[in-house]
Structures are given as structure tokens and as C-alpha cells.
Amino acid sequence: xxxxxxxxxxxxxxxxxxxxxxxxxxxxxxxxxxxxxxxxxxxxxxxxxxxxxxxxxxxxxxxxxxxxxxxxxxxxxxxxxxxxxxxxxxxxxxxxxxxxxxxxxxxxxxxxxxxxxxxxxxxxxxxxxxxxxxxxxxxxxxxxxxxxxxxxxxxxxxxxxxxxxxxxxxxxxxxxxxxxxxxxxxxxxxxxxxxxxxxxxxxxxxxxxxxxxxxxxxxxxxxxxxxx
Amino acid sequence: xxxxxxxxxxxxxxxxxxxxxxxxxxxxxxxxxxxxxxxxxxxxxxxxxxxxxxxxxxxxxxxxxxxxxxxxxxxxxxxxxxxxxxxxxxxxxxxxxxxxxxxxxxxxxxxxxxxxxxxxxxxxxxxxxxxxxxxxxxxxxxxxxxxxxxxxxxxxxxxxxxxxxxxxxxxxxxxxxxxxxxxxxxxxxxxxxxxxxxxxxxxxxxxxxxxxxxxxxxxxxxxxxxxx
DNA sequence: GCAAAAGTGTTTATGTTACACCCATGT
DNA sequence: ACATGGGTGTAACATAAACACTTTTGC
Numbered sequence: 001x002x003x004x005x006x007x008x009x010x011x012x013x014x015x016x017x018x019x020x021x022x023x024x025x026x027x028x029x030x031x032x033x034x035x036x037x038x039x040x041x042x043x044x045x046x047x048x049x050x051x052x053x054x055x056x057x058x059x060x061x062x063x064x065x066x067x068x069x070x071x072x073x074x075x076x077x078x079x080x081x082x083x084x085x086x087x088x089x090x091x092x093x094x095x096x097x098x099x100x101x102x103x104x105x106x107x108x109x110x111x112x113x114x115x116x117x118x119x120x121x122x123x124x125x126x127x128x129x130x131x132x133x134x135x136x137x138x139x140x141x142x143x144x145x146x147x148x149x150x151x152x153x154x155x156x157x158x159x160x161x162x163x164x165x166x167x168x169x170x171x172x173x174x175x176x177x178x179x180x181x182x183x184x185x186x187x188x189x190x191x192x193x194x195x196x197x198x199x200x201x202x203x204x205x206x207x208x209x210x211x212x213x214x215x216x217x218x219x220x221x222x223x224x225x226x227x228x
Numbered sequence: 229x230x231x232x233x234x235x236x237x238x239x240x241x242x243x244x245x246x247x248x249x250x251x252x253x254x255x256x257x258x259x260x261x262x263x264x265x266x267x268x269x270x271x272x273x274x275x276x277x278x279x280x281x282x283x284x285x286x287x288x289x290x291x292x293x294x295x296x297x298x299x300x301x302x303x304x305x306x307x308x309x310x311x312x313x314x315x316x317x318x319x320x321x322x323x324x325x326x327x328x329x330x331x332x333x334x335x336x337x338x339x340x341x342x343x344x345x346x347x348x349x350x351x352x353x354x355x356x357x358x359x360x361x362x363x364x365x366x367x368x369x370x371x372x373x374x375x376x377x378x379x380x381x382x383x384x385x386x387x388x389x390x391x392x393x394x395x396x397x398x399x400x401x402x403x404x405x406x407x408x409x410x411x412x413x414x415x416x417x418x419x420x421x422x423x424x425x426x427x428x429x430x431x432x433x434x435x436x437x438x439x440x441x442x443x444x445x446x447x448x449x450x451x452x453x454x455x456x
Numbered sequence: 457g458c459a460a461a462a463g464t465g466t467t468t469a470t471g472t473t474a475c476a477c478c479c480a481t482g483t
Numbered sequence: 484a485c486a487t488g489g490g491t492g493t494a495a496c497a498t499a500a501a502c503a504c505t506t507t508t509g510c
Binding site: 002010048049052054079081087089092 | 229230231235236237238239240264265276277278279280281282283304306307309310311315316317318320322
């Protein structure tokens with residue numbers, strides 16, 4: 001059953017806002033464009049959607065091709081389609097945001113992406129296209145969603161200390177949080193389970209915890225709603 | 229600066245989940261398709277995006293063409309792009325949801341949309357394409373967002389009684405709400421202002437209120453956050 | 457005067473905030 | 484032994500939940 005009349009079609013791309021956390025501030029992964037337009041500018045990783053793949057698959061493929069990242073948390077963000085956002089013509093872009101753990105290391109070496117590097121979200125270079133808008137929206141979404149969805153853990157190693165988790169929240173939300181209240185509240189929901197591992201180093205060792213998705217899911221099914 | 233290589237392009241459409249409230253239950257506006265594929269089936273209003281218009285404009289234009297609705301609340305929902313969602317070939321659809329007031333009456337009489345009619349969300353006919361998925365997502369979004377964004381008012385007349393507002397919340401959230409607590413809480417935020425109008429009818433007249441967006445915006449700027 | 461919806465406060469329970477000291481380790 | 488980050492409880496305060504009767508109108 002083909003089309004009886006062919007409407008003109010915009011080009012379709014995906015772009016990814018890739019967040020990381022280095023223990024200090026929130027970072028975004030940018031690539032330096034190796035092709036026109038905006039050659040040499042920093043941009044979000046992304047590219048054209050193939051005809052046989054769905055949109056999530058396209059985003060994952062581009063992430064793999066341009067940054068060698070695999071198995072990251074990925075969620076659709078928004079679709080940007082203003083005429084004029086790309087000087088080559090009408091291009092509609094489905095934007096995603098991704099969260100990567102510190103131990104997943106991006107590498108570089110693709111044709112369209114000459115270089116990939118982490119940039120602190122609070123100190124960004126000028127970006128190609130409307131990527132600054134996309135990035136801003138990704139940040140808003142992350143800030144909003146981290147307060148009621150268990151996505152913060154996707155930015156930490158599988159096993160983490162409560163202090164690391166608190167610092168992550170503080171970095172994303174941009175405000176300090178009381179240590180005792182933070183721990184009390186999070187441990188009350190029993191989806192953070194203590195492991196028997198500890199950090200080593202110059203000071204008192206900290207217990208490592210992990211996020212237990214099974215427990216979280218079962219709480220959610222019971223109508224439970226976590227916040228901050 | 230044209231494209232140096234032309235990637236194959238999916239077709240691009242918009243689809244709208246249009247919600248209404250009849251004082252009793254939540255309704256969705258569906259059109260009966262006048263063309264293949266799925267001719268005769270119920271579907272969401274929508275259609276192809278033109279090359280010169282942005283995505284919001286496309287959604288508004290389709291809404292006007294197919295249902296004669298104008299000046300409705302409209303917000304992007306999600307983009308659906310699985311290959312195979314349209315039997316004619318690859319079609320990516322940017323979904324929107326819209327909220328219309330009871331006094332805005334949709335009409336019908338378009339070539340692709342032979343008929344438009346409200347359906348209760350709790351009793352829907354089978355839908356064309358993946359429109360049932362889109363609709364489900366629209367409902368989820370509405371249920372989530374009405375609790376912390378002032379969008380419920382978009383489903384009521386400009387002037388409304390507190391009981392109407394409460395019934396709207398009850399219909400969308402699917403649970404009863406205590407009358408005194410509901411009124412106390414909403415009136416404490418002073419963005420609901422009483423008018424000097426009253427309902428007339430068989431019983432004690434109820435005072436009509438209106439939503440004051442200026443006051444709401446100024447509260448938001450002060451860092452205020454409304455919930456339920 | 458009766459049926460039907462509008463309107464109105466107080467008490468209790470629950471959750472949130474503020475706050476300071478001791479502990480374990482490496483150097 | 485000291486510097487550094489890890490870990491812990493309680494009291495004040497604020498918000499949410501439960502709950503029943505009086506008022507106003509049309510018929």
C-alpha cells in the first residue's frame with residue numbers, strides 16, 4: 001500500500017545530550033564537527049535516521065559511532081523542527097538525553113566527529129545549529145526528573161557512596177542538601193541497599209550502596225511515589 | 229548550502245490527542261478516516277507537515293482543517309517513529325496533546341476527516357495505526373501534568389465553579405478528593421480569583437472563579453511550586 | 457418545607473527542616 | 484595526634500488528611 005501522493009519530506013536526524021558526572025560538576029559530551037556546516041564547531045552527537053531503524057535505535061547507533069558509548073540510559077526529550085534550524089534545508093531532529101556512568105569512557109575517531117570531549121554544563125562553548133536550545137531543554141528535563149525518578153544512579157558507578165549520590169544531586173539541582181535529612185529519606189525507601197564493600201583512601205572508609213531496581217519497581221507497583 | 233548527499237527521508241506527520249471535559253468524564257476527539265489506509269476507522273486528527281511551517285504550526289493547522297478548532301492549548305507530547313507503524317511506508321509522527329474548553333465546539337467536514345466526534349476516554353473504539361499508544365501516552369501526560377501545572381483550567385470555561393474544577397480533577401486522576409481540603413489548598417495559592425458572577429439553577433448558586441495567569445506567573449518567578 | 461448543591465474550621469497525623477557531635481582511617 | 488570525610492538522632496515546625504453541619508436556592 002504505497003503513498004498515492006508524495007508530500008515533500010524534511011530530513012530527519014537524532015541528536016543526543018549526553019550527561020556525565022565527574023564527582024564535581026555535571027558535564028556534557030560534545031563533538032567537534034568534522035564536516036560543514038559548522039565545521040570545527042562543538043555540537044551534540046547525532047546524525048541521520050536510517051529507514052529501517054526506530055528512533056531510539058538511531059540515537060544509540062549515532063552515540064556508538066561518534067562516541068563509542070554503549071548501554072547508556074537513553075530517553076526521548078523533544079523534537080525540534082523549526083524551518084531554518086539547519087542551513088542546508090529543512091531538518092527535523094528528534095532529541096534524546098543520555099546518562100553515562102563515570103566508568104564508561106567515550107572515545108573518538110569518526111569521520112563526522114573529529115573529536116569528543118566533556119564540557120562542564122556551567123561553562124559551555126558556542127554550539128552549532130540550535131544545539132544550545134536542545135541542551136538547555138535536556139538540562140531542564142534532567143533537573144526536573146531526577147527529583148522523582150531513579151535516574152541519578154545512571155550517572156554513578158554501580159556501587160556508590162551516599163556522599164557521592166548527595167554531591168550528584170547538589171550539582172544537578174544547584175543547591176546544598178542537609179546530609180542527615182538526605183540519607184534518612186533515601187534509606188527509608190528501601191531501594192538503596194548497602195553492599196559489604198567500602199571505599200579505601202585517606203579517611204574513614206565509606207560504605208558503598210547500590211540501587212535495587214527490582215525493589216524500586218515493586219514499590220512503584222504498590223502505588224508508591226518517590227520525591228527528592 | 230545544500231546537502232552533499234541525500235539520505236532517504238521518512239515522511240513526517242503530526243497527530244493530536246484532543247481532550248475535552250463535558251462536566252462528567254474526560255473525552256477525546258476522534259475523526260473517522262475518509263481515506264485509506266484504515267478508511268472508516270477512528271483515528272487522531274493529524275496529517276503531513278508542510279515544508280515551510282514549524283511543528284506546532286502544523287499541529288494547529290491540522291486541528292483547524294479537520295476539526296475547526298482554534299486557539300486551543302497545545303503541547304508536544306512525543307515522537308513516534310517505529311518502522312511499520314504506517315502500512316504505506318516509513319512515517320514518523322510528532323504527537324501533540326490539546327486541551328479544549330467546552331464552549332469551543334469542533335465541527336467536521338474535511339476531505340480526509342469525514343466525521344469528528346467526542347469519545348469517553350474510558351470507552352474507546354479501536355483506533356487506526358498506533359494511535360491507541362499515542363492516546364495512552366497523552367493521557368499519562370495529562371494525568372501527570374495536571375498535578376503541578378495550571379492546565380486544568382484549559383478544559384473549563386473561562387469562569388468556572390470550584391466544584392467543576394474539583395470534578396475535573398477527580399475525572400482525570402480517577403479518585404475522589406475531599407471538598408474542603410481541595411478548596412482550602414487551591415484558594416491559598418491566590419491565582420484563583422472570585423468573580424462577582426454566580427451560577428443560576430435549581431439549587432444554591434455557586435460563585436464563579438477565574439484563573440489569573442499573571443498572578444500565577446509572578447508566583448512561579450518567586451520560586452513557588454504548586455502541587456495537586 | 458424539602459431536595460440538592462454550596463460553602464465553611466478544627467483536630468490529628470504525617471512529613472520536613474534545622475541542627476552538632478563522635479568515629480574511623482591514613483599520614 | 485591530627486586532619487579529613489563518614490556516620491548518626493531529636494525537637495520544632497509545617498503541611499496534609501480526616502471529618503459534619505449550616506446555607507441558599509428552586510420547586
